[in-house]
Amino acid sequence: MIRFEHVGKDYAGWTAIEDLSLTVEKGEFCVLIGPSGSGKTTTLKMINRLIEHDRGRILFEGAEIRSFAPEELRRRMGYAIQSIGLFPHWTVEENIGAVPKLLGWPRAKIRDRVTELLEMLTLDPERYRARYPRHLSGGEQQRIGVARALAANPSVLLMDEPFGALDPVTRDTLQAEMLRIQAASGTTVVLVTHDIDEAIRLASRIVILEGGRIAQSGSPREILAAPANDFVADFVGRSDRGLRLLAAERVGDRMRRGETAVGEPLTVDASLREALSLFVARNVDRLPVQDGSGALIGAIRLADLVRPPPSEAAP
Amino acid sequence: MVKNPVLLVLVVAALAAAIVLSFLSHAPNRLLSGQPVPWGVVLEGWRSLAFAPALVLLAGPFLPNGRITHGLVALAASALIAGMIWLAGDVARSMADAAAPAARTSFGGAFWILAVMAALAASDALQKLTREPALRIGLALLLAVPAVFLVADGFIDALSIMKEYANRHAVFAAAVTTHLAIIAAMLVPTLAIGLPLGLLVHRRQGLGRPIFAVLNIIQTVPSIALFGLLIAPLAALVAFAPALARLGISGIGVTPAIIALTLYSLLPIVRSTAAGLAAVPTAAIEAARGIGMTRGQIFRAVEVPLALPVLVAGLRVTVVQAVGLTAVAALIGAGGLGAIIFQGLNASAIDLVMLGVVPLVGIAVLADLALKLAGAMLKARTG
The missing domain is CATH 1.10.3720.10 (MetI-like)
Known part of the structure; x- marks a missing residue:
């Protein structure tokens, strides 16, 4: 979907991106993370030519991005930023419909798409459609920002710290919605953040950048289990690494099907970290597990968190 | 106690002008400076009722702030301006003399200052009455209707300014x-x-x-x-x-x-x-x-x-x-x-x-x- 080949970017006097090669596959949720000045935002903005790269090639769907007009390229990619940047003089509907309108969609089609997106983001279309951004909370505004980015069914969604300015509860809700939307739509996402917990929660692949180079790239589990160097180990947190590793896995991966236990059940989608928290809080070493519909399907033991159960029976 | 200092300042200025200056002046012709028409002549008999709205404005600074007070003040200011125009027209007509067609009755300083103070009082009241600019402007235009109607309908044609207008x-x-x-x-x-x-x-x-x-x-x-x-x-x-x-x-x-x-x-x-x-x-x-x-x-x-x-x-x-x-x-x-x-x-x-x-x-x-x-x-x- 997106391929960086030996890409470099210099600003007056210093090198922001050194020699970056990276392939983001279709349907991946790729999170770029790193400290300030590591080049993560530059990398993101080079994809839709908000920043032009100086060396190497960047390919989008197999074609060099410079073969597209910048505006055409951007209209094929969704773009959401931390400061949201809704147009204050446009209604929610006009904001979400901005890209479809640029692409010349018929009015009725735009309207239907807006309805669909508002419903997907759990906002009542009839209540929100005609509102202006100043009448929305921060979380609602960022939902509209995400809806605007998704409006024209982009093949790639670029997000620059989209949840960075939100309160923890709203951020948590929006992260969950983002995961659900990405799973449902299969959209390729490239997201920049400096929050390692957000990266572990959202990413199918984390790319850790340091000083304009890739320090390590891999699934959350791979990076947590085997940090490539001291920088990555520090970045993912030495003392919290085990907990973050637990956060990267689901109860469903370690449960024992058919076993029973007493008490309030965990859901199969919960992370192992949540499971650990419950074991400690309830002072038990065994918890029942239910599926999404609430049916009991098995149990998980405290020891399973350390080591997968011996007779792992794949569903 | 004083609830509306702005209105109090306007009222004091208006009172001072009324004491020092004349409401109307009368001259034998347009180039001679006129003699003040005494307040006694202006306010003769029931004519003085034209100044009745002024009582509301005098009390205004001491009334509790609220929609009713501001509404009353705005209405009274509008009524006072219209009343003064009507009064001036009436006095000018009664002073007109067929034998001296060149004689002129003019608005005096007190008229202009009272009118400006009343307009400012109305504007202040409207500002406090509503924050909605469109509504405020609409109300201001409505309040101006009586005065505009009196002038347009010829009530003050006997006054010098309207004679100047008629001439040119x-x-x-x-x-x-x-x-x-x-x-x-x-x-x-x-x-x-x-x-x-x-x-x-x-x-x-x-x-x-x-x-x-x-x-x-x-x-x-x-x-x-x-x-x-x-x-x-x-x-x-x-x-x-x-x-x-x-x-x-x-x-x-x-x-x-x-x-x-x-x-x-x-x-x-x-x-x-x-x-x-x-x-x-x-x-x-x-x-x-x-x-x-x-x-x-x-x-x-x-x-x-x-x-x-x-x-x-x-x-x-x-x-x-x-x-x-x-x-x-x-x-x-x-x-x-x-x-x-x-x-x-x-x-x-x-x-x-x-x-x-x-x-x-x-x-x-x-x-x-x-x-x-x-x-x-x-x-x-x-x-």
């Missing part, structure tokens, strides 16, 4: 038209030069300092001097290219007036254009770029609409300033209401001066209200 209503109408035409004509070059200049200042920050330095210097030149300064170069230009004279260009008259007004108007227009563009949220522009708007689309769909409320505020300053400056332009032969004012000053005919001044103030107030309303409506849309 053709000239008056032409003066108002010329005045408005000069302002409209001034807006064309002002916007044609000012808007691009404002955009340039916004886009190239370095240019702001020199451009504003020049515009500030122009602003400090006294208007009469600037009008005078333009006469010589324009006359020379026409002498050099006589074809220009056929286009109506000359050293005196409307041409230098429009040039000078444009020069004065550039500062507020350039400043408000640049300020309006600078106030557009950078996040909105970044997002617009990120979703694939072209530079032109960003300018038209995002920057211009979001800059417009500030720009209209600058336009308001410009137009109100131009209404006054155009009066001065009469000195170099541009015509307009200033011509009537200066004619009156030369002849020491104060009512002729007022015939120019009153509509001048009216135009300025109406232009101010209209552009304020436009600005408020734009602001409501853009948030």
